[in-house]
Amino acid sequence: xxxxxxxxxxxxxxxxxxxxxxxxxxxxxxxxxxxxxxxxxxxxxxxxxxxxxxxxxxxxxxxxxxxxxxxxxxxxxxxxxxxxxxxxxxxxxxxxxxxxxxxxxxxxxxxxxxxxxxxxxxxxxxxxxxxxxxxxxxxxxxxxxxxxxxxxxxxxxxxxxxxxxxxxxxxxxxxxxxxxxxxxxxxxxxxxxxxxxxxxxxxxxxxxxxxxxxxxxxxxxxxxxxxxxxxxxxxxxxxxxxxxxxxxxxxxxxxxxxxxxxxxxxxxxxxxxxxxxxxxxxxxxxxxxxxxxxxxxxxxxxxxxxxxxxxxxxxxxxxxxxxxxxxxxxxxxxxxxxxxxxxxxxxxxxxxxxxxxxxxxxxxxxxxxxxxxxxxxxxxxxxxxxxxxxxxxxxxxxxxxxxxxxxxxxxxxxxxxxxxxxxxxxxxxxxxxxxxxxxxxxxxxxxxxxxxxxxxxxxxxxxxxxxxxxxxxxxxxxxxxxxxxxxxxxxxxxxxxxxxxxxxxxxxxxxxxxxxxxxxx
Numbered sequence: 001x002x003x004x005x006x007x008x009x010x011x012x013x014x015x016x017x018x019x020x021x022x023x024x025x026x027x028x029x030x031x032x033x034x035x036x037x038x039x040x041x042x043x044x045x046x047x048x049x050x051x052x053x054x055x056x057x058x059x060x061x062x063x064x065x066x067x068x069x070x071x072x073x074x075x076x077x078x079x080x081x082x083x084x085x086x087x088x089x090x091x092x093x094x095x096x097x098x099x100x101x102x103x104x105x106x107x108x109x110x111x112x113x114x115x116x117x118x119x120x121x122x123x124x125x126x127x128x129x130x131x132x133x134x135x136x137x138x139x140x141x142x143x144x145x146x147x148x149x150x151x152x153x154x155x156x157x158x159x160x161x162x163x164x165x166x167x168x169x170x171x172x173x174x175x176x177x178x179x180x181x182x183x184x185x186x187x188x189x190x191x192x193x194x195x196x197x198x199x200x201x202x203x204x205x206x207x208x209x210x211x212x213x214x215x216x217x218x219x220x221x222x223x224x225x226x227x228x229x230x231x232x233x234x235x236x237x238x239x240x241x242x243x244x245x246x247x248x249x250x251x252x253x254x255x256x257x258x259x260x261x262x263x264x265x266x267x268x269x270x271x272x273x274x275x276x277x278x279x280x281x282x283x284x285x286x287x288x289x290x291x292x293x294x295x296x297x298x299x300x301x302x303x304x305x306x307x308x309x310x311x312x313x314x315x316x317x318x319x320x321x322x323x324x325x326x327x328x329x330x331x332x333x334x335x336x337x338x339x340x341x342x343x344x345x346x347x348x349x350x351x352x353x354x355x356x357x358x359x360x361x362x363x364x365x366x367x368x369x370x371x372x373x374x375x376x377x378x379x380x381x382x383x384x385x386x387x388x389x390x391x392x393x394x395x396x397x398x399x400x401x402x403x404x405x406x407x408x409x410x411x412x413x414x415x416x417x418x419x420x421x422x423x424x425x426x427x428x429x430x431x432x433x434x435x436x437x438x439x440x441x442x443x444x445x446x447x448x449x450x451x452x453x454x455x456x457x458x459x460x461x462x463x464x465x466x467x468x469x470x471x472x473x474x475x476x477x478x479x480x481x482x483x484x485x486x487x488x489x490x491x492x493x494x495x496x497x498x499x500x501x502x503x504x505x506x507x508x509x510x511x512x513x514x515x516x517x518x519x520x521x
Contacts, residue, residue, distance in 0.1 A: 020032075024039065052124055058142075059141075060094075061090070061144050062145050062146070063147070066149075077150075087118075094142070100126075101124045102124065104135065119142070120140050162246075163247070164205065166250065167180075169202055173317070173319065175455070177202065178449060185467065186466060192207060192212040194206050196430045196431060225287060225303075226252050228251065229251040232246045232248050233246060233248075235247055256313055257289050258285060259285055260283070261314040262316040263282050263291060264279055264389040267399065273306075276299075277293045278389070287304070294407055323348070323376055323412055326375055327345045327346060330343050338367070342362070344369065344408065346358065346377070346406060346408070369411060374414070378407045380403060380404065413454075413458075469509050
């Protein structure tokens with residue numbers, strides 16, 4: 001058997017692939033000449049080329065100290081929180097030549113809050129040569145400078161307003177405005193005002209823009225029965241461009257009817273309002289006037305358009321209330337909501353010990369009155385009213401005999417002259433004008449405010465529409481004895497009486513720091 005001789009295999013020699021190498025023109029390192037960028041190695045490219053050239057490393061940001069807004073050139077002011085996206089975008093827009101490169105990342109670097117410096121770290125990316133992309137990170141420092149914005153400048157300058165809302169009510173007291181003030185504070189309806197000025201019969205709210213004033217007028221219309229009127233005054237006009245500048249005035253008049261007022265309706269209007277008795281009590285003023293007949297507990301609502309179509313004034317207000325003492329009271333069993341009808345025999349507190357004159361009347365306070373209690377009411381016997389509606393009522397054959405001797409309004413509680421309360425209300429910062437109120441006017445205003453606080457304590461329905469805050473107790477010294485303080489507080493509460501209405505701590509809100517409101521005990 002023949003065996004084939006093996007044929008030797010010829011091994012092909014692999015020719016090594018040699019690339020064209022050149023030397024770096026800067027450091028002399030060998031680099032690939034086909035892919036090198038500008039005859040430079042990678043290290044030299046990073047050292048010699050600067051893609052952030054032309055971008056400044058320092059800039060200035062302008063902020064307003066009063067409103068804490070930032071200036072966005074040329075004239076726009078924007079709101080931005082510290083280290084927010086809006087503030088970062090504003091910082092990037094301040095840098096020139098930044099649009100020619102690609103921004104990969106940008107972030108804030110922590111600085112001291114009081115240093116007036118903001119540092120931003122920016123990462124850029126750009127193609128240096130064909131096939132070569134560079135990425136570079138650098139820092140930019142911004143100096144925060146203060147500049148007053150035009151809106152704040154107007155607020156500190158007189159007669160720079162564009163619109164004013166004049167709120168007026170022709171009543172001898174300020175209780176309605178005190179309640180309206182609490183509604184405004186609760187809903188923050190005054191946040192756009194540049195000034196609030198107190199006048200004789202009301203308040204003036206000044207605005208820098210017309211739409212802000214219109215928004216405030218809409219708020220007043222939604223919470224109170226008002227009548228509005230608008231007027232405008234031409235300030236300047238450009239005859240070339242036909243552009244005009246106006247000042248707008250909105251007159252808002254509140255109805256002159258307040259809570260606990262005695263109201264005598266026109267007989268025709270009383271028949272249209274559910275055939276209610278003309279002589280009624282106003283127990284609430286909301287978007288309409290809510291009236292109550294204390295003899296039958298019948299209620300009626302007089303809407304704003306109906307009132308201004310046939311306006312009428314109150315027969316008597318809370319300043320004419322007389323204190324009575326309940327001698328006897330007997331409930332009739334009729335109830336409507338929180339009102340209980342009862343028949344009561346009362347006597348004037350000033351007549352006790354001098355005569356035995358008593359008055360029989362029907363009242364809606366049967367649920368809270370007891371024999372011996374003090375109650376405030378209107379004494380109609382022997383009182384002359386200069387009112388055309390009441391004169392027509394006395395001449396009417398159908399209603400002249402229904403006029404009672406006394407109309408009871410609310411229970412009277414014995415209180416201290418200066419009571420320390422565990423709650424308080426916020427007050428708006430108002431400009432009293434050039435002349436401060438006289439001493440007697442200031443005493444009357446303090447009396448109105450104290451009466452308003454008592455109404456808040458006694459009326460839970462009124463209290464639910466306002467924001468009440470916990471009173472901030474003064475810090476006490478450590479070396480004072482707690483037993484003495486506790487005893488003095490207990491004596492105060494016993495002196496005042498147990499039946500005085502008090503507000504629970506659950507109804508109060510925690511204290512906070514407001515920017516444009518002030519505290520008032």
